[in-house]
Amino acid sequence: MNNLVEVTKGDHRADGRFVLLVVDEDDVVGEELVSALASYRVRAHHFLHAAEALLGAGAVQPDAAVVAAGLTTMDTGELVRLLADRAGIPTVVGVGDDDGMTAVAALKAGAIAGVRRPYRVEEVVPIFRAIRPDTAGTLDPPIEIGGLRADPATLEVTLNGAPIAVPLKEFKLLYFFMAHADRTVTREQLLAAVWNGAAGDNSNTLTVHIKRLRQRLTLDRTQPPTIVTVRGLGYRFIPPAMAASGAQS
Template sequence: MLLVADPDPEVASRVADELGDHAIRAITCSDGAEALLIAGAEHPDAVLAATALPTIGGAAFVRTLASRTGIPVVLGVSDGDGPAAAEALAAGAAACVARPYRIGELLPMLLALRAMPAEGPLLQVGELQLDPGSLTVQLRGQPVRIPMRELRLLQLLMSNADKVVTREQIHDAVWGGVQNSNTVTVHVQRLRQRLGDDQHDPKLILTIRGVGYRLVPPA
């Protein structure tokens, strides 16, 4: 199930109808506060939210939803939303898509998010621990807040600790094969930042130039 939060009810209704043709059930609302209430009650697989939501703006909405539920958010970005969208992405939004929406662009993102496993064995790599069931991460005993998409990336790297994971493997596992030349790089940089890894001289997530990345178990 998808929650569509958009200030224009006609836009939200049209998206819900089009997604229904692809077997994705969607519920709609028109402001950020209502969206938070619905997300807490209905636990959708993902949220499609316009960047400029009434009551609670995009960045605050993403930040609040991530802290309470871990539900991934896809941002609908209109002309002029650039700075607000960048802030929301930094707050943990999983992806962004152009608004007005085109079903051909939106559908692959949503299918990839829906395919992301929420369960799995507890992973322990050195002093780094990830529990997919509770969506929690600890590094050296301290909790680390990580958004859903980056958590899935970390899960993949930890499952292959000390092995090289190619960019193609990351695209397939985390984005369902939907590729953008800069997507993996940006999310790895954010994940390093959240884990306190030096961007210029990383010790935890190493770049294997021209191939992909390797996670080194932290001491």
């Protein structure tokens, strides 16, 4: 269990990270969630005992809490009520196979959602994004492929250690491409991911941004671009280490 760390209100958000309170009496399950969320830059504090968690909530000022169903140190529904209703902390309840009734009580007590336990980051992270939309970038881990690295928390891009200045829209394009490396993605997918579809299917906005992004990534002008046009379908991102193999655009 984490030791209670005293912080000044607001100090823990100086880096923009999402702060989470985890209340789970299973040390392994709780710490696995903390560890898994570390790559998403979530600062999670795990408590085994409900009373210590309540004290910890006052100290760490969490953005949200995850509470396991079936607690023995305090009724889960009562803890949810104290966190969600009285302290105003959005609370998610972790539900095991035999926790159906407890989960219902927790939702009635103010929990905003139930998730499977043991926890899966792909289920809890979208909930955190909805709670604090401003942390959407920090909740995505950096991606590094073939010497190219994109960090959504800082919007920094480097190629073989050298920084590349990339505007926000182009960064979002690049990050989407890198997350789908070596797969063809459609214009519709890109417009939805970067512009929420608002740019329109007939707009040349996407074409212009991809052209500019290609130019930024192609440091050696004799090499082919790392973003290949797949005629009639969309685009495909080829990692820099593979780009010299002769891809055609």
